[in-house]
Amino acid sequence: MSIRTEKVASLLQRELSAIFEKELPRSGPLATVTEVKVTADLGIARVYVSIIGSEAQRAELMEFLHTETKALRKILSSKIRNQFRRIPELEFYEDRLFEQANRIEELLKSVRRGPAEEQL
Known part of the structure; x- marks a missing residue:
């Protein structure tokens, strides 16, 4: 990535993290923006989100993000x-x-524990 795209990605990550902190419902799973990759023409930003919660909560949050992308x-x-x-x-x-x-x-x-348990 060029310096420009790295700066844009960093700015987007910082701002999206702040938006997630303020806009997402508190009762749901914990979501963190882990990385943002921006295309060379700065037209598309791929946002990678780490979600801590159950599978159902993850699916629900990802669906929310996809439906609320414009907002x-x-x-x-x-x-x-x-x-x-x-x-x-x-x-x-x-x-x-x-x-x-x-x-x-x-x-x-588990691999480290395996041989140690065999020696006992």
Whole structure:
């Protein structure tokens, strides 16, 4: 990525995180913007969201994000309109990296415990 796209991605991540903190319902799952990738023409921003909650809550929140993309883009526009001519289209993706890391950690722990238990 170029310096410009990195700066735009960083700004979008910061602003979307603030929007998520203020706009999303508190009773639902915890959602965090983990990464934003912006295309070279700054037309599309792919937003990766880490969600902590049950599978049903995750699916519900992702559905909410997909249906409310225009509203979220409008809120984002009101916050950063002085810095952009055109606000990028938002695409939301669930980031399951945290879950995968936990799964790998558990597997490594079980492998480490295995030989130690055999020696006893």
